[in-house]
Amino acid sequence: MEIIINIDDPVPVFSQMIMQIKNAVLREKVKPGDGLPSIRQLANDLELNQKTVAKAYRLLERDSVIQTRGYRGTFVHPDAKENSNVDLNEWVTTKLSETIAVFKESGVTDSEIRIAFGKLM
Amino acid sequence: MTEHALFHLFLLSQILVISYYYPNRLLGRLNHVFETYPPATHPRLYPKPIESYRTSHRNYMIANRIIILAGFFLLAGLIITPRSGDWDKAILTWFFMLQIVPLFLLDLGALREFKLMRNANPNATRRAELRPRHLFDFVSPAYLGVAIATYIAFAAFIIFVNQFEFPWFGGYQNVVGITAMNLFFAGIVLWNMYGKKPNPLQANEDRMRQIEMSVKVLMFTSIAATIFISLSIVLSAFELNHLQAIVQAVYFQILAVASFQCYLQPSTNFEVYKDDPALA
Numbered sequence: 001m002e003i004i005i006n007i008d009d010p011v012p013v014f015s016q017m018i019m020q021i022k023n024a025v026l027r028e029k030v031k032p033g034d035g036l037p038s039i040r041q042l043a044n045d046l047e048l049n050q051k052t053v054a055k056a057y058r059l060l061e062r063d064s065v066i067q068t069r070g071y072r073g074t075f076v077h078p079d080a081k082e083n084s085n086v087d088l089n090e091w092v093t094t095k096l097s098e099t100i101a102v103f104k105e106s107g108v109t110d111s112e113i114r115i116a117f118g119k120l121m
Numbered sequence: 122m123t124e125h126a127l128f129h130l131f132l133l134s135q136i137l138v139i140s141y142y143y144p145n146r147l148l149g150r151l152n153h154v155f156e157t158y159p160p161a162t163h164p165r166l167y168p169k170p171i172e173s174y175r176t177s178h179r180n181y182m183i184a185n186r187i188i189i190l191a192g193f194f195l196l197a198g199l200i201i202t203p204r205s206g207d208w209d210k211a212i213l214t215w216f217f218m219l220q221i222v223p224l225f226l227l228d229l230g231a232l233r234e235f236k237l238m239r240n241a242n243p244n245a246t247r248r249a250e251l252r253p254r255h256l257f258d259f260v261s262p263a264y265l266g267v268a269i270a271t272y273i274a275f276a277a278f279i280i281f282v283n284q285f286e287f288p289w290f291g292g293y294q295n296v297v298g299i300t301a302m303n304l305f306f307a308g309i310v311l312w313n314m315y316g317k318k319p320n321p322l323q324a325n326e327d328r329m330r331q332i333e334m335s336v337k338v339l340m341f342t343s344i345a346a347t348i349f350i351s352l353s354i355v356l357s358a359f360e361l362n363h364l365q366a367i368v369q370a371v372y373f374q375i376l377a378v379a380s381f382q383c384y385l386q387p388s389t390n391f392e393v394y395k396d397d398p399a400l401a
Binding site: 001002003004005006007008009021024029030034035036037038040041042044045046047048073 | 246248251325
């Protein structure tokens with residue numbers, strides 16, 4: 001199974017990696033328990049900064065698509081297939097859209113929403 | 122007298138194997154690549170005009186011919202000059218170092234070539250295999266076991282010989298030396314397995330084969346060096362120093378044959394060097 005990234009693509013490199021690894025899991029190109037390359041190996045093969053690959057792996061681990069087993073390496077999570085369907089970015093966008101719609105219905109202006117958001121974040 | 126004749130025979134063999142036979146095979150292989158995959162169909166393989174490659178290959182051949190000539194003069198000189206076995210060893214070592222200089226320069230040239238290839242083919246699309254590389258993908262556990270067993274046996278042998286307090290014996294420095302060599306080789310293996318690939322266009326299957334060959338050759342060299350040093354100690358202990366140069370000549374040839382295998386390893390996928398927009 002090959003991973004292909006395009007550094008000129010407007011989609012960030014770490015997102016391309018996440019999408020391709022999730023796709024590989026969904027299409028069963030990689031199976032639960034399969035080993036994945038180390039951050040160093042993948043970064044050198046793709047000629048990327050190790051931090052970029054580490055970020056992709058961190059987010060995949062958060063989504064329970066992969067799991068790190070200490071010095072033994074990184075593996076595909078047992079529930080990877082189910083978890084690969086969950087898109088947290090899409091979920092956040094949907095939730096925020098619903099919330100903003102409620103604010104607007106109540107007459108809150110865009111700038112007031114932005115100020116409130118700025119205070120919280 | 123017999124030892125001298127044997128030594129001369131092995132020196133002749135060293136001259137022919139390292140400076141004639143293998144360089145010719147290497148150049149034959151490079152010419153085959155030029156003819157089968159010319160710049161017209163595989164432009165990405167040649168970041169420089171093809172004439173510059175022919176010039177460097179001609180220089181490599183000339184350097185080897187000069188070394189062969191020097192070797193024959195050396196051999197003739199040794200046949201007519203009476204000397205001790207220690208001189209034979211020193212001469213052999215220096216001559217071997219001279220013999221590997223052209224190969225070393227060719228290797229440096231290849232590294233520069235890969236850099237040019239990288240610059241000439243800026244590629245926005247990058248590929249990687251989504252599977253980890255492990256040592257046992259390249260060597261069998263049995264082979265690694267033999268290398269480790271050789272090292273442990275060598276350490277035990279040094280401890281044993283150390284009891285006899287030979288004045289010429291380096292003691293534990295031998296173990297330190299072999300350990301340093303093995304650590305250096307381990308570093309090269311790690312760099313090969315996990316580092317950036319030197320040839321930016323190389324296909325994955327060719328890279329895997331190249332790593333496999335490097336790992337096997339390095340492990341073989343480690344075993345050969347350990348056995349060679351052990352044998353040298355045994356020969357010194359039994360006062361058979363006159364055989365040292367012969368053993369050394371055989372050892373150098375084994376090393377050279379092993380090293381040339383890395384260079385003669387054929388690539389199988391030349392599609393990556395075609396000027397195909399789909400690959401760019």
